[in-house]
Amino acid sequence: MRIDIISVLPELLESPFSHSIMKRAQTKGMLEVHVHQLRQWAVNEYGQVDDYQYGGGAGMVMMCEPLANAIEHLQNERKYDEIIYMTPDGKRFDQQTANRLSLYENLLIICGHYKGIDERIRQHFVTLEISIGDYVLSGGELAAAVVVDAIGRIIPGVLNDETSALTDxxxxxxxxxxxxxxxxxxxxxxxxxxxxxxxxxxxxxxxxxxxxxxxxxxxxxxx
Ligand code: 6GU
The missing domain is CATH 1.10.1270.20 (tRNA(m1g37)methyltransferase, domain 2)
Structure with a gap:
């Protein structure tokens, strides 16, 4: 399985997949995780990817253009089984969802920040919205790390008998x-x-x- 992640804080996602079972999954060639800095697709030289929200109110919103360009750039390389947006108002993540996602070849995960992403990206690109529980994190990265870990460890062949997921x-x-x-x-x-x-x-x-x-x-x- 290959998982692409779009984030404004890719540093947060370096360490979680570099140890133990996640490391083994990647060394064995069963899992690839690629993190992409959204600012590569910023709208100006200042690296801007967010803007004030229409209608007023505190907090910035992640703009359509950088996200759409990032997603389409990645879609040109491969077809995604799901395009996932990490958000506290998504569907609560559970083992059943992890099991289903672990059978796919290509996943794209978008990490939100600030007040979230422009609703039009959710409508036109996102196929699955995931929350990891009823509390608010400052961004989607730690939640994405949770989802990738839960999926990665049950990819067929990653665990051996000693670490079997069957008795979880x-x-x-x-x-x-x-x-x-x-x-x-x-x-x-x-x-x-x-x-x-x-x-x-x-x-x-x-x-x-x-x-x-x-x-x-x-x-x-x-x-
Ligand atoms: Cl996916 N994102 C954020 N920012 N907060 C959360 C969450 C996700 N799941 C629970 N809280």
């Missing part, structure tokens, strides 16, 4: 059960004996019950 929280609308590692007794705090029993059937049953109990307690909305 949310993969079947259940939170994950508690996990433990050595030692079996730390300061008198014991690992549940069933996990030391060596009985895979019982252990699986216990994990399932824990997952259900945790979901009922913490996230009744998931059930």
């Amino acid at each position: 929280s949310f993969q079947d609308n259940l939170l994950a059960p508690p996990v433990y590692t050595r030692p079996a007794n730390f300061r008198g705090w014991e690992v549940p004996p069933i996990l030391l029993s060596g009985d895979p059937k019982k252990i699986e049953q216990w994990r399932y019950e824990q997952a259900v109990a945790r979901t009922t307690e913490r996230r009744p909305d998931l059930e």
Whole structure:
């Protein structure tokens, strides 16, 4: 998969994909992330990409022309399966959406800033609007990093058995059960004996019950 990202703060998106599983996905050639500075398509020599909003009001709006030119430049190179706009008024991101997006070849992500982007870009180019939750960030970059991470780690072949996504929280609308590692007794705090029993059937049953109990307690909305 290739993901292109349009941003006025590309520096924010350098580090998140350079470590651990995201790094492995790219080293293995399964994921490419390309970040593009929107100011390359600025309307003047000052690098302007935003302007005051019609109708008045505080806050700048990202202009049509730089965004349209950036998007069309990238579209000339390849066809995008989705053109995604990161915005707090988008559809709330979830595992189901991550799963669907992980199957595509080419995604384009637009990061908003200030009051957001001109509505006409949303109408004429954007095919999917994503929010990562009900709170406001100062720009779309950190939200885009969340989405790319969630997608990248489940691209087929990125995870091995040890890091398998199959047992993640949310993969079947259940939170994950508690996990433990050595030692079996730390300061008198014991690992549940069933996990030391060596009985895979019982252990699986216990994990399932824990997952259900945790979901009922913490996230009744998931059930
Ligand atoms: Cl996608 N962008 C911004 N600026 N804030 C957010 C968000 C996105 N998702 C939640 N809050």
